[in-house]
Amino acid sequence: MAANLNTGFTAKQRADVVAGLNKVLADSYALYLKTHGYHWNVRGPNFQALHVLLEGQYTEQ
Ligand SMILES: [Fe+2]
Secondary structure, X not given: OOOOOOOOOOHHHHHHHXXXXXXXXXXXXXXXXXXXXXXXXXXXOOHHHHXXXXXXXXXXX
């Protein structure tokens, strides 16, 4: 059973925050997946440096 907490926010404000957080979550996950994809598919003479760099980035994400 959920507690009835008074946060000081209206229902509209809470809905706006939820919508914003949903967008941040979706964008963050898309960036994580793209970074991981580049990590897997990097080619060329800079492979090792880029592979390590991208691994560090998706790990932090
Ligand atoms: Fe790897």
